[in-house]
Structures are given as structure tokens and as C-alpha cells.
Amino acid sequence: MSSWDYDLIIIGGGPAGLTAGIYAGRARLRVVLLEKLIHGGQMMTADLVENYPGFPEGISGYELSDRMRRQAERFGLQIISTEVVRLEPGPPVHRVVTVDREATAAAVIIATGANYRRLGVPGEDALVGKGVSFCATCDGALYRDQEVAVVGGGDTALTDTIFLHRFASKIHLIHRRDRFRGAKYLQEQVLNLEKVQVHWDTVVTDIQGAQGVEALSLKNVKTGEVFRLPVSGVFITIGITPNTDWLKGLLPRDDQGFLITDAEMATPIPGIFAAGDVRAKSLRQITTAVGDGATAAFSVERYLESQRRG
Amino acid sequence: MSSWDYDLIIIGGGPAGLTAGIYAGRARLRVVLLEKLIHGGQMMTADLVENYPGFPEGISGYELSDRMRRQAERFGLQIISTEVVRLEPGPPVHRVVTVDREATAAAVIIATGANYRRLGVPGEDALVGKGVSFCATCDGALYRDQEVAVVGGGDTALTDTIFLHRFASKIHLIHRRDRFRGAKYLQEQVLNLEKVQVHWDTVVTDIQGAQGVEALSLKNVKTGEVFRLPVSGVFITIGITPNTDWLKGLLPRDDQGFLITDAEMATPIPGIFAAGDVRAKSLRQITTAVGDGATAAFSVERYLESQRRG
Numbered sequence: 282m283s284s285w286d287y288d289l290i291i292i293g294g295g296p297a298g299l300t301a302g303i304y305a306g307r308a309r310l311r312v313v314l315l316e317k318l319i320h321g322g323q324m325m326t327a328d329l330v331e332n333y334p335g336f337p338e339g340i341s342g343y344e345l346s347d348r349m350r351r352q353a354e355r356f357g358l359q360i361i362s363t364e365v366v367r368l369e370p371g372p373p374v375h376r377v378v379t380v381d382r383e384a385t386a387a388a389v390i391i392a393t394g395a396n397y398r399r400l401g402v403p404g405e406d407a408l409v410g411k412g413v414s415f416c417a418t419c420d421g422a423l424y425r426d427q428e429v430a431v432v433g434g435g436d437t438a439l440t441d442t443i444f445l446h447r448f449a450s451k452i453h454l455i456h457r458r459d460r461f462r463g464a465k466y467l468q469e470q471v472l473n474l475e476k477v478q479v480h481w482d483t484v485v486t487d488i489q490g491a492q493g494v495e496a497l498s499l500k501n502v503k504t505g506e507v508f509r510l511p512v513s514g515v516f517i518t519i520g521i522t523p524n525t526d527w528l529k530g531l532l533p534r535d536d537q538g539f540l541i542t543d544a545e546m547a548t549p550i551p552g553i554f555a556a557g558d559v560r561a562k563s564l565r566q567i568t569t570a571v572g573d574g575a576t577a578a579f580s581v582e583r584y585l586e587s588q589r590r591g
Numbered sequence: 592m593s594s595w596d597y598d599l600i601i602i603g604g605g606p607a608g609l610t611a612g613i614y615a616g617r618a619r620l621r622v623v624l625l626e627k628l629i630h631g632g633q634m635m636t637a638d639l640v641e642n643y644p645g646f647p648e649g650i651s652g653y654e655l656s657d658r659m660r661r662q663a664e665r666f667g668l669q670i671i672s673t674e675v676v677r678l679e680p681g682p683p684v685h686r687v688v689t690v691d692r693e694a695t696a697a698a699v700i701i702a703t704g705a706n707y708r709r710l711g712v713p714g715e716d717a718l719v720g721k722g723v724s725f726c727a728t729c730d731g732a733l734y735r736d737q738e739v740a741v742v743g744g745g746d747t748a749l750t751d752t753i754f755l756h757r758f759a760s761k762i763h764l765i766h767r768r769d770r771f772r773g774a775k776y777l778q779e780q781v782l783n784l785e786k787v788q789v790h791w792d793t794v795v796t797d798i799q800g801a802q803g804v805e806a807l808s809l810k811n812v813k814t815g816e817v818f819r820l821p822v823s824g825v826f827i828t829i830g831i832t833p834n835t836d837w838l839k840g841l842l843p844r845d846d847q848g849f850l851i852t853d854a855e856m857a858t859p860i861p862g863i864f865a866a867g868d869v870r871a872k873s874l875r876q877i878t879t880a881v882g883d884g885a886t887a888a889f890s891v892e893r894y895l896e897s898q899r900r901g
Contacts, residue, residue: 300644300878307642307732309757332617334610334881335645335655337662345645352647356732418889422617422666443896447619470899544854545873563855564889568610571644572882579728579874586753589780 286385287311289581290377292365293392293524295322296567297557299349299358300574301390301581306356308582314353315379317364322346322394323558324567327419328410333567342410345567365393366527372551373588387588388552388581391532391540392574393524395558395565400432400517404488412494412514415521417441418566424514426450430497432485433518434458439467441518446474453510455480457502480510488515523559535561546577552588554580596695597621599891600687602675603702603834605632606877607867609659609668610884611700611891616666618892624663625689627674632656632704633868634877637729638720643877652720655877675703676837682861683898697898698862698891701842701850702884703834705868705875710742710827714798722804722824725831727751728876734824736760740807742795743828744768749777751828756784763820765790767812790820798825833869845871856887862898864890 289305291298294316305312324330327342336345354360368389369376377384397415399405405413414420417431421444429449431442434456440463445452454471459481461468471477486498486507496511523539525532532548532555533541539561546554556573558565599615601608604626615622634640637652646655664670678699679686687694707725709715715723724730727741731754739759741752744766750773755762764781769791771778781787796808796817806821833849835842842858842865843851849871856864866883868875 296644303642303644304728307728308754332613332885333645334606334613334659334662334884335643335650337658337665340645348647349644352644355647418614418617440893440896444618444892466897466899470896562886564886566885568885569882572879574644575642575876575878576872576874582754583750586750586780587776589776 287313288386288585289388289390290315290375290384290386291390291392292377293322293394293557293559294350294360295392295394295557295570296324296346296349297394297570297574297577298322298390298392299346299353300571301392301556301578302353302358302360303349303356304575304578305581306353306358308578309357310581310585312357313359313361313384315361315363315365315377317362323396326410329423330419330567331422332419368528368531368553370531370550370553375552388554388584390546390574390577390581391528391553391555391559392557392577393527393559395521395523395539397517398520398522400485400519402485402487404490405517408488408490408494411492412490413488414514414516415518417444417516417518420514420516421445421448424449427513428511429453429514429516430455430510430512431516431518434461434463435518435520436463436467437518439463439471441516442471442477443467443474445516446476450476452477453480453512454478455483455485455497455499457484458482485515521565525559545580546573547580552584597623598696598895599698599700600625600685600694600696601700601702602687603632603704603867603869604660604670605702605704605867605880606634606656606659607704607880607884607887608632608700608702609656609663610881611702611866611888612663612668612670613659613666614885614888615891616663616668618888619667620891620895622667623669623671623694625671625673625675625687625694627672633706636720639733640729640877641732642729678838678841678863680841680860680863685862698864698894700856700884700887700891701838701863701865701869702867702887703837703869705831705833705849707827708830708832710795710829712795712797714800715827718798718800718804721802722800723798724824724826725828727754727826727828730824730826731755731758734759737823738821739763739824739826740765740820740822741826741828744771744773745828745830746773746777747828749773749781751826752781752787753777753784755826756786760786762787763790763822764788765793765795765807765809767794768792795825831875835869855890856883857890862894
């Protein structure tokens with residue numbers, strides 16, 4: 282066990298955490314970023330990021346992540362691969378406990394992100410970024426004049442279906458129940474779209490394809506009927522889970538578990554901030570993550586200055 | 592006079608407006624962006640943008656702006672050079688009046704930005720981006736071990752002085768009065784910094800330099816004494832003015848004139864949104880502008896869907 286002392290500990294190495302690291306590094310804070318796996322977060326799973334401004338031809342999630350990491354390191358950010366298991370809040374000093382060490386800091390930015398819920402069927406993991414997508418806003422435009430499927434029945438599934446209707450030649454909306462959970466006016470719109478076919482009481486049992494998605498195996502849960510549906514893409518919209526379990530209720534969360542902050546990214550505990558997908562907000566994108574990360578780092582600076590006042 | 596009809600009109604072509612354009616274009620909205628001068632906004636004045644994630648070696652404001660514009664146009668955004676003079680709000684239809692035409696749309700995003708207040712002295716305009724800066728967070732790290740000046744006496748002047756203390760060999764804080772306006776605890780910190788020299792009752796009368804800033808001419812307003820101060824950079828922090836005058840009080844503003852929105856970028860008028868520097872918020876950076884622009888475009892999509900419900 283080693284013990285550290287920092288101005289700021291950033292937990293999570295996706296675009297929110299890396300951007301906070303760029304700003305904090307440039308501000309010459311004593312800062313470290315702790316990341317469980319590899320930097321980049323969800324961004325790493327994207328074959329082609331088309332909507333992050335500055336890359337007219339798009340950029341792979343891997344390369345964008347690597348560029349952000351190099352930029353942060355250039356400004357002095359230290360990145361350590363370790364898994365955080367506990368936060369023991371102050372103030373004035375917060376303690377972060379990982380699987381193999383502990384660290385104390387005056388400020389903490391939680392940027393642990395969120396994961397899209399997966400179906401857990403064969404073929405799914407292998408085809409993520411190759412036809413399996415969790416984000417129509419990100420990837421929808423890639424499916425112009427192609428046949429795609431959307432899995433789910435909530436607001437996101439319906440909104441994504443409406444969105445995809447602008448591109449795809451046909452959209453199969455696959456829902457395991459006999460009615461949607463999403464807003465009534467979204468349901469009405471979806472049911473009026475000519476290119477949409479709804480498959481009620483139906484679940485996906487596997488996703489097939491070699492280089493990319495080729496077809497889904499579907500099963501009607503009422504009749505037991507099994508059939509094969511050829512599509513070139515499938516959007517899985519069955520929920521998103523923030524990585525907040527490790528906080529064990531320490532900070533206020535919304536009903537889906539996302540951390541609630543103010544506009545300056547502050548949680549109710551002085552010196553603890555949250556940024557990126559882990560935060561309760563309307564749109565989870567790289568664009569909004571970098572905005573959050575910059576704002577959080579700036580709030581940390583102001584917080585540290587106010588702490589010095591005494 | 593021609594007359595248009597759009598889903599969305601974006602007013603302003605800085606990073607917030609261009610990002611909203613990328614998202615709205617990808618969503619296949621009928622969208623136009625109106626820009627008074629040239630796209631890019633304040634970003635265009637930056638020689639080197641070092642803290643926009645994705646460019647490890649930095650990028651010129653001009654090139655970043657151009658890349659964002661090409662990306663937006665690739666997704667179908669139409670950009671028109673014209674100056675907006677009036678907004679006649681609905682809902683359901685908002686009318687935008689420019690110097691040479693009119694347009695109607697279901698939704699409007701105001702992204703007209705803000706301008707840093709200038710001293711109005713000889714040499715200032717010519718040396719912007721060449722030693723004259725309005726943003727210590729952006730440019731401070733370029734002045735390591737160099738002598739710089741900060742002009743102003745409010746919170747920003749004091750915070751920037753504290754920030755610059757990490758880099759510069761000496762900071763001259765130039766204030767036209769005999770006391771600061773900024774927060775007391777910031778004043779105390781600044782007065783305790785060893786590398787800071789405060790010039791009370793002093794104004795800048797010109798900025799000298801050929802390729803970059805070389806010196807300032809200063810004048811003590813009480814004694815009339817005039818002297819020359821060699822510095823390699825000057826940070827002018829005497830306020831920032833949002834470009835909201837043309838709105839003539841149509842929308843609620845804070846005491847500095849910035850537009851007040853909720854976290855989804857909505858103003859109180861349904862269908863009218865604001866994004867970027869023009870908005871009341873804690874940090875005005877390209878990072879936060881792109882986050883705002885994406886969120887605003889997403890909110891527009893949801894607004895348009897809700898309008899179709901009838």
C-alpha cells in the first residue's frame with residue numbers, strides 16, 4: 282500500500298476524465314487519474330465517431346481516446362491503472378481506496394461513466410461497433426437505405442426508431458412485451474411510420490455475422506415461434522447503467538442511479554464533483570463529456586482557492 | 592427579401608453553433624446557420640488552442656473552426672453570411688429577421704457568443720493572439736518563466752493572476768483604481784504572492800510590439816507619471832459582453848446580460864434555446880460550447896417531436 286496526497290484525484294479515464302485532466306494539468310494542480318481498464322471509456326467501442334467537432338471525416342474511438350490521453354499527459358497528468366473500490370469523503374480531505382492502494386486529495390472528480398445494458402446473447406459482444414450499437418444519435422447515419430433493428434420499448438427505443446426512420450430503408454422494432462413503456466405521443470408517431478415493423482412479444486436469441494451484423498435470431502415468447510431476421514445493424518436500447526454502485530449511496534442519485542450535480546458539476550459534498558455519463562443529464566455524448574470535464578476542473582480550481590482563504 | 596421555412600435556425604457560427612449544426616444535420620433536420628462575419632467566433636482569434644481535447648499538439652483557432660465548419664456542411668448544414676437584427680418569437684413559429692432577409696422556423700438556437708471588452712488603446716487589436724489575451728485559462732501556459740501583465744481589478748483579474756503565478760516569472764497587475772473590486776479572499780491571496788507587483792491607479796495607454804507584445808505604456812492617473820513596462824504578454828480582464836443587445840430584452844438575462852437557460856439549454860420561450868458563450872454559466876471555453884451545442888440540438892429534436900404530438 283502506498284499513500285498519496287493530491288490536489289485532485291480524477292476517477293475514470295473516458296473523455297470527461299481526460300478533459301478534466303487536461304485542464305487540471307494545465308492549471309498545474311497535483312493531479313492523478315485512476316482508470317480501471319484502459320483510458321477512453323465507452324468511446325473506445327466506437328469504430329467511427331462522426332459527431333465530435335473537429336474531425337470532418339470522423340475518427341475512431343480508439344484514436345480519439347489516444348489523442349486525448351497524450352494531450353493530458355503532455356500537461357503533466359499522471360494516469361494509473363487501478364480499480365477504485367471506495368470513497369471516504371471529507372472535507373477537507375477525501376480518501377480514495379483502490380484494490381491496491383489509497384490516495385488522499387482535497388478534491389475528487391467522479392467520471393466513472395455508464396454502460397449500456399446488453400442483451401447477453403451470443404454474438405453481441407463480438408459485434409459491438411460492427412453493427413451492434415447502443416446509440417442511434419452516434420451511428421444512425423451509417424445505415425442509410427439499409428434494414429436495421431431496434432430492441433426495446435421505452436422512450437429511447439421509440440425516439441431512436443423515429444430518428445432512424447430518416448436513414449434506414451426499414452426498421453424492425455423488437456419488444457419483448459405486447460405494449461410499449463415509452464411516452465404515448467412517441468408510440469403514436471412510431472406506429473404511424475410506414476417503414477417501421479413492430480415485432481411484439483419477441484426477444485433476440487442471438488446476433489449473427491462475421492465482419493458485421495448479418496441477421497438476428499428472434500423468438501416469439503407467446504407462440505414459441507423462432508425465425509431469422511436479416512439486418513445490417515441492431516440498436517440495443519434497453520437501458521443504461523451508471524457506474525455508481527461502488528459509491529454505496531454516498532451521493533444523491535436519480536431514479537436510474539445517475540449522480541445529481543449542479544451546473545458547476547458539484548455534488549452536495551464540498552470538494553466532490555461528477556462529470557460525464559455518470560451524471561444525471563439529458564444527453565450523453567463525447568461533446569457533453571468534454572464540456573462537463575472542463576467545467577468540473579474549473580470548479581475544482583475555484584474550490585481549492587476558496588479552501589485556501591482560511 | 593426571401594422567405595424560408597426551417598425546422599431550426601441557428602444564429603451564430605462559433606463552436607456552439609457549428610456543433611448544433613453537426614447534430615441537427617445528422618438528425619436530418621431542415622436547418623440553416625446564420626453568421627454575421629465568418630464562422631468560428633472568438634475561437635478564430637486564438638493562435639493556438641491547447642485545451643480542446645483531441646489535438647495533443649494544439650491547433651490554431653482558424654483551423655479548428657474550419658474543420659468544424661466542413662464537418663457540419665458534410666452533414667448538410669447550410670451556412671449563410673448575414674446579420675440577424677431581430678427575433679419575433681412564437682410559438683409555434685419563430686421569425687428571424689436579418690439585414691437582408693427573413694426566415695421562419697419551429698425552433699431557434701441562439702449562439703451569438705460574447706466579446707471580451709477591450710481597452711481601446713493603440714496596438715491592442717493588432718496584437719490579439721500575439722501576446723494580447725483575454726483568457727488566462729487558454730493561454731497562460733504559453734508564458735512559462737516570462738513577465739506578463741494582467742489588466743483589471745475584479746474576480747477574473749485576481750483569479751487569472753493566481754493562475755498565471757504558476758507559470759510566469761513575474762506578474763504586473765494593473766488596476767485603474769486604488770482598491771480591487773474582486774472577492775476579499777482572492778485579494779488576500781494575490782497580495783501574498785511574491786511574484787506579483789500591483790500597479791494601483793494605473794491605466795494602459797498603448798501596447799507595443801511588432802511580431803508580439805514587447806511592452807506597455809502605463810500612466811498613473813493620480814500623479815500623471817508615465818512609464819514603459821516590458822512584458823511578453825498582457826491579459827485583459829475587464830469584462831465580457833454577451834451579444835444579446837439585438838434581443839432587446841426578449842429573454843431573461845443575468846446581471847451581465849447573459850441568457851438564462853435550464854440544463855437542457857431551453858429559454859422560457861418554447862422552441863427557443865441558447866448555447867455557448869452567450870449563456871449564463873461558469874466557464875466559457877470551446878469544450879463547454881460544443882457540449883452546449885450538442886445538448887441544444889438534442890433538445891430541439893425532442894421539442895419538435897413533442898410539437899408533432901397534436
